[in-house]
Amino acid sequence: MPSEIAPAGLRERKKEETRRLLLEGAARLFEERGFESTTVADIAAYANVSVRTFFRYFESKEALLLPDGVEIFTFVENALAARPADEEPLDAVCNALSQAAEPFAASTLTALGHPLDDIENVVTARLVQAFSDFEERLTVLVRDRLDPDTPDADLKAAVIACAALSAVRAVLRTRRARRASGLTDRGPAPLPRAFGFLREIGST
Incomplete structure (x- = not known):
């Protein structure tokens, strides 16, 4: 044998x-x-x-411009597992996604060499799709972080996961549109800003 x-x-x-x-x-x-x-x-x-x-x-x-979706997901999962157990679920997810998305986006732009390269549209589309495909998997990870007695825990986990990933997709699309218009990002990194907006919405 x-x-x-x-x-x-x-x-x-x-x-x-x-x-x-x-x-x-x-x-x-x-x-x-x-x-x-x-x-x-x-x-x-x-x-x-x-x-x-x-x-x-x-x-x-x-296809070589981005790591496999599996690699992205593993990065997020590991980052989320390393977050403090008592951290608010939305904060934990946003922080984990920030750690995962920014390095991949930065390495992609380095490979492209020019921010207006047409291929950036393809890359952005791939990232957007990758994070869309991750929604169900991230929902399970968030559910595991919630208190077992949380009312509608499955729904709450799904809302947190989908909202956080939507913020990532919004950043990718907005950044692409800005570059196409000749604009550049200013101030703090766009992903943490987007998550800040998301928290503001939740607190109003």
Whole structure:
């Protein structure tokens, strides 16, 4: 039996290594040459694989601009788990999302190189969709933080999770619209500002 398992394990390690090299190559080439000047063939060559093999791992070079949704979700989950147990649920979720979203957004803009690059629309759309897909999962995490005797705990958890993720999507869309208009963000980071607005709404 061990002899049958070993080849499968080796194949998985090989696949993970190829994926790692493709991501590493994309990050390095985007930084050195810029996104538009880097081709799929360039990235494949860095990983020593064919273009055909590249497309077995990623649907396009745009897909390399962002980490997998699973990676984003894991980052949020870990950040939320590290928040103090007595922290208000909305505050805990907002703080965890701030820790997760900003680094990913910053790394994306670095790869793009130019804030008005057309591909930013694709990237923003991907982030918006990723956070939309995370709503049910985040709702469960919030529910686990609520007191067991909380009335309508399932509904409260869903409202907190969906409201916080909507704030993230609002920031992404607003930032894209501002850049398209030639405007720049000023003052504190936009995501904490958005969460501040969300808390103000809840307190009125």
